[in-house]
Amino acid sequence: MKIDINGLKKAFGDKTAVDIPTFTVYDGEILGLVGNNGAGKTTLFRLLLDLIKADGGTVTMTINNDDGTQVTINPSESENWKPVTGAYIDEGFLIDFLTPEEYFRFIGKVNGLTDNETDSRVASFEHFMNGEVLGQKKLIRNYSAGNKQKIGIISAFINNPQLLVLDEPFNFLDPTSQNILMHLIKDYNAKTGATILISSHNLTHTVEISTRIALLESGLIINDLPNTEGSAAKVLEDYFNR
Numbered sequence: 001m002k003i004d005i006n007g008l009k010k011a012f013g014d015k016t017a018v019d020i021p022t023f024t025v026y027d028g029e030i031l032g033l034v035g036n037n038g039a040g041k042t043t044l045f046r047l048l049l050d051l052i053k054a055d056g057g058t059v060t061m062t063i064n065n066d067d068g069t070q071v072t073i074n075p076s077e078s079e080n081w082k083p084v085t086g087a088y089i090d091e092g093f094l095i096d097f098l099t100p101e102e103y104f105r106f107i108g109k110v111n112g113l114t115d116n117e118t119d120s121r122v123a124s125f126e127h128f129m130n131g132e133v134l135g136q137k138k139l140i141r142n143y144s145a146g147n148k149q150k151i152g153i154i155s156a157f158i159n160n161p162q163l164l165v166l167d168e169p170f171n172f173l174d175p176t177s178q179n180i181l182m183h184l185i186k187d188y189n190a191k192t193g194a195t196i197l198i199s200s201h202n203l204t205h206t207v208e209i210s211t212r213i214a215l216l217e218s219g220l221i222i223n224d225l226p227n228t229e230g231s232a233a234k235v236l237e238d239y240f241n242r
């Protein structure tokens with residue numbers, strides 16, 4: 001999926017949260033979004049996912065159809081980006097009175113999958129779940145922060161999305177799980193050509209997995225960095241060590 005942003009603006013009171021004149025996320029990119037607290041990363045994701053309304057501007061998505069054709073839509077006017085998008089922003093995406101198994105099947109059903117299809121898709125994340133997610137006979141609300149994070153991330157993958165949006169996915173994860181997740185993201189992108197948007201405060205991980213990195217400050221993209229072979233690392237290091 002390709003995403004074109006034009007004149008996108010969102011303010012909360014007199015505070016500019018996002019102000020992006022023009023920006024394109026190309027099909028198949030892994031775009032890392034970095035920036036200090038309050039830079040606007042989550043707000044940008046919420047705007048892209050039509051979870052909040054922009055004050056102005058447009059987002060258009062160019063979706064790849066199965067037959068090789070493409071269709072361009074405005075996500076606030078059309079629904080057909082939803083079946084091809086997976087996202088996990090925060091715990092608010094979870095249904096905490098369900099078990100993970102029930103939640104995954106619910107997400108699967110919304111996406112037209114049978115329970116068997118969902119179960120086998122979830123099973124492919126066995127290594128990431130590390131024996132601590134399935135079969136625990138407990139509700140999501142009683143899971144640790146890290147395991148809730150894993151449940152949300154896995155649910156974002158369930159429909160094999162062509163756009164995957166993960167907000168600070170490494171948060172709460174132990175170092176081993178962070179490494180597994182980096183591999184999952186890179187492998188999924190390599191296998192499917194999906195477009196992946198990730199925000200993170202972990203610069204090492206962001207540089208490791210992203211093909212391009214956008215640096216946000218006060219809602220503006222102040223640097224758009226190609227990241228071949230980690231080429232963005234130096235600029236980011238200088239920026240965050242000022």
Ligand SMILES: Nc1ncnc2c1ncn2[C@@H]1O[C@H](COP(=O)(O)OP(=O)(O)OP(=O)(O)O)[C@@H](O)[C@H]1O
Nearest residue numbers: 012015016017035036037038039040041042043044
């Ligand atoms: N619902 C809201 N009401 C008021 N202000 C908000 C709201 N959501 C975000 N903001 C403000 O918008 C700005 C951007 O916030 P946002 O959460 O997008 O930043 P972020 O880059 O994701 O930050 P962090 O790294 O801390 O998660 C901040 O000044 C924040 O306080």
